[in-house]
Amino acid sequence: MNLKAVNPQALSGGTIQLTTPPPEKTLHSMLYFMKLTRELEFRIERKLYRQGKIVGGVYVGRGQEAIAVGACIDLRHEDVVCPSHRDMGAFLIRGMSLRTIFAQYMARKTGATRGKDGNMHMGDLNLNLVPFISMLADNIPVATGIALSFKMRSQDRVALCFFGDGATSRGDFHEGVNMAAVLKVPVVFICNNNQYAYSTPLERQMAVANVADRAEAYGIPGEIVDGNDVLAVWDAVARAIERTRIGHGPTLIECKTFRMTGHSAHDDAGYVPHELFELWEERDPIKRFERYLSERGMITQGGIEEIDKRINREIDEAIQIAEKDPFPDPEDTLKDVYHEG
Amino acid sequence: MAEIKVIMPQMGESIFEGTLTKWLKKKGDRIKRDEPLFEISTDKVDSEIPSPASGVLQDVLVNEGQTVQINTVVAVIGDDLPASGTLEGAAPAPQSRAESTEKPVKTREDRSPEVRSSPLVRRIAKEHEVALAALAGKGTGISGRITKRDILSYIEQGGSVTKTGLTPPAAPAPPTKPAATALQSSALTGDGERVPMTAMRKSIAEHMVHSRRTSAHVTTFFEVDCSRILQAREKSKPDFERAGVKLTVTPFFVQAAASALKRFPIVNSSLDGDTIVYKLAINIGIAVNIEGGLIVPVVKSAGEKNLLGMARAINDLGERARNKKLTPDDVKDGTFTITNPGQYGGLTGTPIINQPQVAIMSMGGIKKRAVVIDDAIAIRSMIILSLSFDHRVIDGATADQFMADIQKQLESWQA
Amino acid sequence: MALTTYVEAIRQGIWEEMEKDERVFVLGEDVGIYGGAFKVTAGMLERFGEWRIIDTPISESAIVGAAIGAALMGMRPIAEMQFADFIACAFDQITNFAAKSRYRWGAGVPIVIRAPSGGGVHGGPFHSQNPEMYFVHTPGLKVVCPSTAYDAKGLIKAAIRDPDPVIYFEHKYLYRRIKEELPSDDFIVPIGKAAIRRHGTDISVITYGAMVYTALEAAKELEKEGIDLEVMDLRSLLPFDREAVLDSVKKTNKVILLHEDTRIGGFAGELASVISEEAFEYLDGPIRRITAPDTPVPYSPPLEEFFLPKASDVVRVARELYAY
Structure with missing residues (x-):
């Protein structure tokens, strides 16, 4: 993949140069949420899961933190996010608490689904966060409908919809993107192209070079960005949102990135050539962004350590609480199938 | 070939009706002579009835579950189908719809095969303490099934059955218990399932009580050394087997009894009012245990059979009794009965006389026992024979002499 | 009083609910300018406009998916499957997304999926099916099958007002054969009552x-x-x-x-x-x-x-x- 064509700085571990970068406060938030995402998922995948405290599967987005963070950091509360399963940053930015997330992974009653569903299938309408389901790309038509409801009511809101490269092979991707394009609804489609769908590499997933190439077929703009550069993501999404807010319809943004783990916690990713991990380790979004900030005097090593300490403290506290949270009552099984007036 | 009428056979001299429990062929079926055609249940016997002729079952006149008098025509067998060539026209029409392959669901019929009903009918019967057997043959549903209408009208007319017996619908209605009370009381007394008697069971019950009321039962016991007959049996076994006959000990006892009956004709008699009737033939009934009760097929002219003939006759009757293949003749005209509870290890018994006979002999189990012979203790295979006799016509002395005769024959058996 | 056909009863029911509740809208294939393959939405485009009577691409899965999305945002969408047979194309969205949403995260999906079903119209294998049982076997859904004009109207209104996803099977054979006099007042037929x-x-x-x-x-x-x-x-x-x-x-x-x-x-x-x-x-x-x-x-x-x-x-x- 010719990432250089997209982002000449990427190979050297640099970032794009924005004429109007976000304010410093936003930059700090970006760093915090990327680091929080990484540490949270590290604890879940490498600690709690291995301690047998996690119920079911674990799918993390290590190496992909910049995408959700860059895309969501500037959203308004009334905007709606439909994340995918490697977009933990979206949940955190929208305001889902660490305790709720840990409780969710530990199948507690206090989890986002009260024990009814697992891992990343979290949602909360109060946070305008619509959960992903295991059928990949199903959230694309749903996001289209969310955006449609904004357009119908002339609401100044947008929907952000995340999915992976594998999901674009499903019919619902086509149906959803096409319908959004036809109806010109305010939605931004964000593809985390992490090069692998479980064990299947991209070239066995599609015959075009880029997911974004497909945009042309739907008559919408397609843009490829360096998914490991939080500012590049932020910039592309900001432009797409601006465009869609004024009624120009959806954009398809392809974020080139790499899955730095297996598909799930039980997958050692033995099928991924080791050099690829090494190559992408150099493009690690957090390290790159730390360098960006320190080069501009926006953060010191001490400041970074301060953030790490804060994150560890917050996570430790949340785990402590969540571990003591109750499991659901068995009879909850029968509840909430239908509205219980 | 003319039409052959198939009748409800007389399964025993006191029998006047029988219940057709099951058709084994249906209308239009081809049947061979002697092939099983239907099953019946009478007071005395449950039996499979063979077709009297070959042909086609032209008409079925009695439904399953229906009870009819003996000699009632239950079916007509007609000429065989014409030779092949025209068979094609007789092929069944193609099914018009998927549904037409359905058959009414067969439900388990209230434990007595002759009474067909439904879950609803059984529940109503239980609530009103009606034994469905009381409606046997009166059902108006398909195959004589008792329908909701049948049982409701039966109850309306006052029909109900108490625990002790039948109250016919014509009799004044006893108060019916409400369901809740009935259930509650059975819960308190710990009653289990309530199952109506089968026709056979009822018949046995009636006969036993009737006999007890009729005869002055006295029982006498004799101990018999079986060593000789066991030796004789061992010796004759191979010859019998070559003749295709399995030799048990029973034929020895039947033969000894037949022989003794010749010398003691009073034991081979019956009482007709004030008149003693001495029977000409010696026909010995052998009680056979079958599913649901017992039946007594009769070895005709037992006094005229040698051991081989006797064994063959007994085996044949036992076999056919268990397979429900007895004919009405097989259970008729007994003059004396032998029962053999010993086969299950019983020491001895006090059997009830099979009316209108006047005596019944029971065989206990043969067991090796220590006996004193010439002041020495010896081990011998012993049996206790008992004879229940009707003291109205047989005195104790006669009975004992009769038994002593049998004892002597058996103990001195010459192989 | 005039007799109302079954198909007109459905139309009236939708129309009245749309007049009463601006959250209610219709999306589907050919529902707008054409008024629906069976004319259930005839005249609605003129009355309610193209953003409440929405013609969509031939995308049953996206029609239902979009209805789900809009419903999550507080709308009351009515998604039309042109023929019930095509509902198979939207099976995943219906059974996985819509049916399980409330159970998973407490967010009800108040959508109505209209599905013209049934045979007797010489439609063949793909225009005559009765696919109700796929959905009856899916907890979280409701399934109704009206047979009279009164019920057609009463049940579509009840379905629109219901807080859970309802699949509304309308029988094509009855559309114009069945007619009756309907009360002029607002009425519903409760879901779940025979x-x-x-x-x-x-x-x-x-x-x-x-x-x-x-x-x-x-x-x-x-x-x-x-x-x-x-x-x-x-x-x-x-x-x-x-x-x-x-x-x-x-x-x-x-x-x-x-x-x-x-x-x-x-x-x-x-x-x-x-x-x-x-x-x-x-x-x-x-x-x-x-x-x-x-x-x-x-x-x-x-x-x-x-x-x-x-x-x-x-x-x-x-x-x-x-x-x-």
């Missing part, structure tokens, strides 16, 4: 959709023979009116289960189980099913005629059961 179309004492025929008329026709015929059928119209399959079914069975003690859907896995199987579990001791005969055979819906008239259950089938089975 109706007895004919009271009888001998046999209960439990059915729904167009087969209600098949049962009534048979009842008329059997009346001459003194066989008195009770005809129950379930109206809703999920949830279904268990109490009404059991009451009727306990009254007549004999039951025929009739549907146009195919046999294996049809609703009759479920009803038969419930009846035998809960009213076994009230049965005076076997539970009988009359259904379409287990084949696709054929096209040629003699084939379709053979396929569809007929009044004569009901008459035949009822006679057998009556004599049982």
Whole structure:
């Protein structure tokens, strides 16, 4: 993949140069949420899961933190996010608490689904966060409908919809993107192209070079960005949102990135050539962004350590609480199938 | 070939009706002579009835579950189908719809095969303490099934059955218990399932009580050394087997009894009012245990059979009794009965006389026992024979002499 | 007062709800300018505009998906499947997203999916199906099958107002054949309630959709023979009116289960189980099913005629059961 064509700085571990970068406060938030995402998922995948405290599967987005963070950091509360399963940053930015997330992974009653569903299938309408389901790309038509409801009511809101490269092979991707394009609804489609769908590499997933190439077929703009550069993501999404807010319809943004783990916690990713991990380790979004900030005097090593300490403290506290949270009552099984007036 | 009428056979001299429990062929079926055609249940016997002729079952006149008098025509067998060539026209029409392959669901019929009903009918019967057997043959549903209408009208007319017996619908209605009370009381007394008697069971019950009321039962016991007959049996076994006959000990006892009956004709008699009737033939009934009760097929002219003939006759009757293949003749005209509870290890018994006979002999189990012979203790295979006799016509002395005769024959058996 | 057809009753129901509640909108193929393949939405585009009567691409999955998304945002979408047969294309969105949403995260999905179903119109395998049972087997969904104009209107209104996803099977054969006088006031037919179309004492025929008329026709015929059928119209399959079914069975003690859907896995199987579990001791005969055979819906008239259950089938089975 010719990432250089997209982002000449990427190979050297640099970032794009924005004429109007976000304010410093936003930059700090970006760093915090990327680091929080990484540490949270590290604890879940490498600690709690291995301690047998996690119920079911674990799918993390290590190496992909910049995408959700860059895309969501500037959203308004009334905007709606439909994340995918490697977009933990979206949940955190929208305001889902660490305790709720840990409780969710530990199948507690206090989890986002009260024990009814697992891992990343979290949602909360109060946070305008619509959960992903295991059928990949199903959230694309749903996001289209969310955006449609904004357009119908002339609401100044947008929907952000995340999915992976594998999901674009499903019919619902086509149906959803096409319908959004036809109806010109305010939605931004964000593809985390992490090069692998479980064990299947991209070239066995599609015959075009880029997911974004497909945009042309739907008559919408397609843009490829360096998914490991939080500012590049932020910039592309900001432009797409601006465009869609004024009624120009959806954009398809392809974020080139790499899955730095297996598909799930039980997958050692033995099928991924080791050099690829090494190559992408150099493009690690957090390290790159730390360098960006320190080069501009926006953060010191001490400041970074301060953030790490804060994150560890917050996570430790949340785990402590969540571990003591109750499991659901068995009879909850029968509840909430239908509205219980 | 003319039409052959198939009748409800007389399964025993006191029998006047029988219940057709099951058709084994249906209308239009081809049947061979002697092939099983239907099953019946009478007071005395449950039996499979063979077709009297070959042909086609032209008409079925009695439904399953229906009870009819003996000699009632239950079916007509007609000429065989014409030779092949025209068979094609007789092929069944193609099914018009998927549904037409359905058959009414067969439900388990209230434990007595002759009474067909439904879950609803059984529940109503239980609530009103009606034994469905009381409606046997009166059902108006398909195959004589008792329908909701049948049982409701039966109850309306006052029909109900108490625990002790039948109250016919014509009799004044006893108060019916409400369901809740009935259930509650059975819960308190710990009653289990309530199952109506089968026709056979009822018949046995009636006969036993009737006999007890009729005869002055006295029982006498004799101990018999079986060593000789066991030796004789061992010796004759191979010859019998070559003749295709399995030799048990029973034929020895039947033969000894037949022989003794010749010398003691009073034991081979019956009482007709004030008149003693001495029977000409010696026909010995052998009680056979079958599913649901017992039946007594009769070895005709037992006094005229040698051991081989006797064994063959007994085996044949036992076999056919268990397979429900007895004919009405097989259970008729007994003059004396032998029962053999010993086969299950019983020491001895006090059997009830099979009316209108006047005596019944029971065989206990043969067991090796220590006996004193010439002041020495010896081990011998012993049996206790008992004879229940009707003291109205047989005195104790006669009975004992009769038994002593049998004892002597058996103990001195010459192989 | 004028008679209202079944199809017009649906239209009226939607129209009235849209007038009353601006959250209600329609999306589907050819629903706008064309007024729907069966003209259920005729005239609505002019009245409500293109953002409440939305013509979509041929994308059943996206139609339902978009309806789900809009519903999550507080709208009351009515998604039209042009033919119920095409609902298979949206199966995933319906059964995985819509049906499980409330259970998973407490967010109800108040959508109505309209599905013109049923045979008798020579539509062949892809324009005649009765796919209700896929959805009856999916907890979280509601499934209704109106048979009269009154119910068509009352149930579409109830479905629109319902907080959960409702699949509304409207029978194409009834669209213009069935008409009746409707009350002018606002009414709904509660989901989950059956109706007895004919009271009888001998046999209960439990059915729904167009087969209600098949049962009534048979009842008329059997009346001459003194066989008195009770005809129950379930109206809703999920949830279904268990109490009404059991009451009727306990009254007549004999039951025929009739549907146009195919046999294996049809609703009759479920009803038969419930009846035998809960009213076994009230049965005076076997539970009988009359259904379409287990084949696709054929096209040629003699084939379709053979396929569809007929009044004569009901008459035949009822006679057998009556004599049982």
